[in-house]
Amino acid sequence: MKPRQQRMLALGLAAIGIAIAAAFTLRAFQDNMMFFVEISDVVAGNYPKQRNFRIGGLVVDGSVEREEGSMDLRFRVTDMACEIPVSYVGVLPDLFREGQGVVAHGRLGEEGVFVADKILAKHDENYMAPEVAESLAKHVENKTAPLRDGVSECNPNDS
Amino acid sequence: MWKFFHQLASPPHFYRLAAVLSPWLAAPGIALIAYGVYAGLFLAPMDYQQGDAFRIIYVHVPSAYLSMMAYMIMAVSGGIGLIWRIKLSHAVAAAAAPLGAAFTFLALATGSIWGRPMWGTWWEWGDPRLTSELILLFLYFGYMALRAAIDDTAKADKASAVLALVGVVNVVIVHYSVEWWSSLHQGQTLMKKGGPAMDPAMLYPLLAMILGFTLLFGSLLLRRVRTEVLFRERRTRWVREMILSPEGS
Amino acid sequence: MDAMSMGNYGVYVWSCFGLTLVMVLFSYWRARLRHKRVYRDIEVRIKALEERE
Numbered sequence: 001m002k003p004r005q006q007r008m009l010a011l012g013l014a015a016i017g018i019a020i021a022a023a024f025t026l027r028a029f030q031d032n033m034m035f036f037v038e039i040s041d042v043v044a045g046n047y048p049k050q051r052n053f054r055i056g057g058l059v060v061d062g063s064v065e066r067e068e069g070s071m072d073l074r075f076r077v078t079d080m081a082c083e084i085p086v087s088y089v090g091v092l093p094d095l096f097r098e099g100q101g102v103v104a105h106g107r108l109g110e111e112g113v114f115v116a117d118k119i120l121a122k123h124d125e126n127y128m129a130p131e132v133a134e135s136l137a138k139h140v141e142n143k144t145a146p147l148r149d150g151v152s153e154c155n156p157n158d159s
Numbered sequence: 160m161w162k163f164f165h166q167l168a169s170p171p172h173f174y175r176l177a178a179v180l181s182p183w184l185a186a187p188g189i190a191l192i193a194y195g196v197y198a199g200l201f202l203a204p205m206d207y208q209q210g211d212a213f214r215i216i217y218v219h220v221p222s223a224y225l226s227m228m229a230y231m232i233m234a235v236s237g238g239i240g241l242i243w244r245i246k247l248s249h250a251v252a253a254a255a256a257p258l259g260a261a262f263t264f265l266a267l268a269t270g271s272i273w274g275r276p277m278w279g280t281w282w283e284w285g286d287p288r289l290t291s292e293l294i295l296l297f298l299y300f301g302y303m304a305l306r307a308a309i310d311d312t313a314k315a316d317k318a319s320a321v322l323a324l325v326g327v328v329n330v331v332i333v334h335y336s337v338e339w340w341s342s343l344h345q346g347q348t349l350m351k352k353g354g355p356a357m358d359p360a361m362l363y364p365l366l367a368m369i370l371g372f373t374l375l376f377g378s379l380l381l382r383r384v385r386t387e388v389l390f391r392e393r394r395t396r397w398v399r400e401m402i403l404s405p406e407g408s
Numbered sequence: 409m410d411a412m413s414m415g416n417y418g419v420y421v422w423s424c425f426g427l428t429l430v431m432v433l434f435s436y437w438r439a440r441l442r443h444k445r446v447y448r449d450i451e452v453r454i455k456a457l458e459e460r461e
Contacts, residue, residue, distance in 0.1 A: 002311075008308075009310045010304070010307070011304070011308040011309075014300075014301060014304035014305065014308065015301075016189065018297055018300070018301045021294075021297050022294060022297065023286075025293055025294060026290075035198075036341060056341060074247070091279075092279065093211065093276070093277060093278055093279025093280075094209075094210075094212070094276050094277060094279075095277050095278070095279075096279075098348060100208075103343065104283045111187035118279075118280075119279060120278045120279045120280055120343060121277065121278055121279055122278070122343060122345065123208050123209060123277065123344070123345055124208075124345050125345045125346040125347060125351060125356050126348070126356040127206050127213060127216075127348060127356065127357040127358060128206065128207050128357070128358045128359070128360050128361075129205070129206075129207060129358055129360070129361075130204070130207040131204075132204075132207070132358060133207030133208075134207075138383065138386075142189040175446065178423075196425065200421075200425075201411055205415065208436070209414040210415045210417060211417045211418075211421060212414075212415075212416075212417040212420055212421065214414065214421050215421055215424045217425075218423065218424050218425055218427075218428040222428065227441050233431075240412050257438070258435060261431050261434070261435050264431070264438075265427065265428055265431050268424075268427055269427065269428065270422040271425055272424050272427075273420065273424065275420065276420055278415060314456065317450050340443070347415075375432065379435055379436060379439055382439045382440075383439050383442070386439070386443040386446050389443070389446055389447065389450070390450075391448045393446075393449075393450045393453075394435065394445035398450060399454055402447075402450060402451050403454065
């Protein structure tokens with residue numbers, strides 16, 4: 001092969017490689033966006049029935065129940081309007097706790113329980129020392145703890 | 160003023176100046192990083208949510224910032240080279256690419272190691288922030304492959320500058336991804352409205368790390384541009400004279 | 409030894425800092441190596457030309 005042809009080949013391969021990589025990541029990107037479903041929509045019945053999808057929201061305070069001596073876990077997730085019960089078996093991320101933002105991947109099982117096969121935790125953009133967070137929570141208690149039962153105004157049929 | 164810039168951009172002058180300047184950027188850079196590492200690991204309090212794992216921020220954020228900064232330097236110098244035909248600016252663009260790729264890789268790797276214990280995953284396919292940063296790495300690779308594939312330096316400069324400029328879209332996406340879409344990645348901490356959302360004892364080491372990394376990057380970039388200039392000027396008289404002169408360099 | 413364990417996140421924290429150090433040193437080493445090579449190549453070519461004259 002002449003050097004010129006070699007260069008063309010290298011360039012072609014590089015272009016194809018990049019195109020495949022970009023297409024692959026963009027596709028995965030698309031998939032993730034499309035199958036992220038609002039909890040309100042899940043409650044209203046607007047969710048993909050044939051495949052797994054994602055929901056996101058905050059873990060409701062006081063809703064986490066662990067089965068004694070097993071990995072079984074039940075909790076509720078809220079989007080501040082609607083709530084949905086979630087069941088999960090497996091290892092949790094270290095950030096998982098009540099009031100924390102989570103993303104659950106799975107499907108809707110019987111009786112409206114979301115059966116998760118993967119739980120991911122989110123954290124916010126604020127960084128502070130534990131003592132600071134504690135005293136802050138004391139002073140603005142009502143603002144930082146909005147996740148009590150019964151405060152939801154879930155109107156799933158609106159949309 | 161113009162004369163000064165003109166002189167600065169003249170290859171022999173730049174070649175000498177870069178050698179002098181490079182250590183003067185590296186020294187304060189290393190000092191700042193030494194302070195940042197020490198203060199970040201041992202003096203800053205742990206985070207109320209993430210405990211000590213948050214300390215990864217001290218290498219992750221500077222790397223991520225430089226991954227975008229290097230790209231912008233690469234694209235803007237490429238653009239300047241296209242418009243004003245300044246040879247030095249193409250050399251800057253060519254020299255910035257491997258450094259940018261290195262810091263992009265670092266940002267991805269440290270982010271992944273951080274994500275495992277905190278989020279519960281090494282990697283989340285399709286997450287906007289993660290995906291766009293990965294595409295940034297591919298763009299650097301593509302840029303370097305394109306340069307390597309074209310032997311004619313002038314042609315390689317033009318083609319790669321166009322590629323770099325097109326890819327700027329992706330840098331914008333990386334930056335705003337956490338605002339535009341729902342990402343696992345949290346929002347802006349340092350550039351948040353109303354000032355950084357961070358304890359000062361955590362913030363100062365981070366700022367020192369960012370500045371230190373930037374200086375170190377500048378020093379490395381100068382070194383690489385210097386080599387690039389030498390290579391591009393290999394057939395000129397000043398290079399010949401320099402090499403044949405008794406001191407060399 | 410508290411600092412080493414980093415509240416059980418030691419593996420993650422230290423590997424990130426270690427990796428960063430390795431990458432920075434690698435970048436520096438690459439820059440140096442490339443300069444040496446480019447310089448030597450030019451030197452060899454110019455000296456060869458010089459001798460022929």
